[in-house]
Amino acid sequence: MNGFEGELKKRILAIVPHVLVEVPKDDTSNWQQTKKDLSQLEFVQNISPIVEAESLVLSNNALQGVLIQGIEPEQEQHNLVFQHMLNGQLNSLSTTAYQVIIGQSLARKLDVSQGDKIRVVVPAKTIFTPMGRIPVQRIFTIAGIFNMGSQVDDSVIYMHKNDANKLLRVKDDEVSHLRLYLQDAFLAEQVVEKIHQQFPSLTARSWQTSQGTLFSAVKMEKNMIWLMLSLIVAVAAFNIVSALVMVVIDKQGEIAILQTCGMDRAGIVKIFIAQGVINGFWGVALGSFFGVLLALNLNDIMSVLGVNLLGGGYATQSLPVDLQWLDVLTVSGSALLMSFLATLYPAYRASLTQPAEVLSHE
Known part of the structure; x- marks a missing residue:
């Protein structure tokens, strides 16, 4: 865009x-x-x-x-x-x-x-x-x-x-x-x-008197793409929630042992937040790297694959790729923020573990 x-x-x-x-x-x-x-x-x-x-x-x-x-x-x-x-x-x-x-x-x-x-x-x-x-x-x-x-x-x-x-x-x-x-x-x-x-x-x-509506339409399309991208990242963030919830359920015994050894609730929360943020960081890092690599070589890749999105009448025209690093940082930062927010509920749930109740069944 x-x-x-x-x-x-x-x-x-x-x-x-x-x-x-x-x-x-x-x-x-x-x-x-x-x-x-x-x-x-x-x-x-x-x-x-x-x-x-x-x-x-x-x-x-x-x-x-x-x-x-x-x-x-x-x-x-x-x-x-x-x-x-x-x-x-x-x-x-x-x-x-x-x-x-x-x-x-x-x-x-x-x-x-x-x-x-x-x-x-x-x-x-x-x-x-x-x-x-x-x-x-x-x-x-x-x-x-x-x-x-x-x-x-x-x-x-x-x-x-x-x-x-x-x-x-x-x-x-x-x-x-x-x-x-x-x-x-x-x-x-x-x-x-x-x-x-x-x-x-x-x-x-x-020029906005005669052509302003056209650029306003482009701006609106950019905002809609940003919204769709945010929804996609949000769906991916739910995977972190579900994965950490499963980890919490699976590691109830280990959490209880840590609590009996003196770890407080804040420590338990930090462990699961760190785990979720690390997973989110690697996902964002790899996604950003391959996304930038793809964007910078998009026309060459389409040429090799023989893909022409603009139709037969535009065989020699390439897509106008304009990679702006501020956009890359904004998207990556937003994804990291969503990853962090996705860890809060599982970490809070892990901190509610009752050691006596869990270890009584061990």
């Missing part, structure tokens, strides 16, 4: 802005000062201007609603999207006008490839023509295709900011939003709160 959460974070948050700040409409041409002010905020790693607008893309075979992002390629070199290019390069947006970069899943839906042309239509912007009022539209050439393997690959297209402004009929130096890249995307809400406090005139929203 850590691996899947990491993959979601990498693939989705590479496309969805960590924090998106809307530039005031009366200040769309003087956004440089706003960018400079925001760059002083804690956790902000980089800021790039973008132009956003909802649009439709049409090919000869299909139509799809997408979000246009007009960018400045020079300021997006660190963007993970453009490190997963299958065809083309990001710099082509600057060298040739009216070029776009789209996701592989969108290219499949539109049945297009690099070099093909698509029509981009902006329904919110219209112009008057002899044929009447029609939406603004323009033909673009596909300069590149990326594949992040996320569900938003088919909902975002990239073009140069100047081309986006021409399409939207605004000045070249205008921007609609500032995209904030953070050191950690999960600090987005803190940054948004600081922006609202220090810059009341700005409107900011984080």
Whole structure:
């Protein structure tokens, strides 16, 4: 689950802005000062201007609603999207006008490839023509295709900011939003709160507005797995209870002899607690060792055995294993705690042994 959460974070948050700040409409041409002010905020790693607008893309075979992002390629070199290019390069947006970069899943839906042309239509912007009022539209050439393997690959297209402004009929130096890249995307809400406090005139929203429910679902699944794992360990702990109870019944005579030799109830309790904890320790140690060994070599083991959990369409994709030692320590510590708790009842029962009653039958 850590691996899947990491993959979601990498693939989705590479496309969805960590924090998106809307530039005031009366200040769309003087956004440089706003960018400079925001760059002083804690956790902000980089800021790039973008132009956003909802649009439709049409090919000869299909139509799809997408979000246009007009960018400045020079300021997006660190963007993970453009490190997963299958065809083309990001710099082509600057060298040739009216070029776009789209996701592989969108290219499949539109049945297009690099070099093909698509029509981009902006329904919110219209112009008057002899044929009447029609939406603004323009033909673009596909300069590149990326594949992040996320569900938003088919909902975002990239073009140069100047081309986006021409399409939207605004000045070249205008921007609609500032995209904030953070050191950690999960600090987005803190940054948004600081922006609202220090810059009341700005409107900011984080990625959690659009994608937060998905990560909440992953977190809930992690909690459910933790609950199931706890129940499994609890069932195993009952084996310690039953084993120690049987030992107590079987060793009644020995317990009575120890008591007659001067051992008090606390000593009897310590003996059985020590026995149960030692058994639990060896179980946790061996289980943790083989569990970690299995986790670190899981993909190699599945490859050797020919097991493919993701189906035939993902033959070359491995499971995203992310072993975190804090989780290992938490699980091991919880198992040890359950082992200790499981010894309390048998140890207490052993301490109730009556030497006279037991030895009278010996």
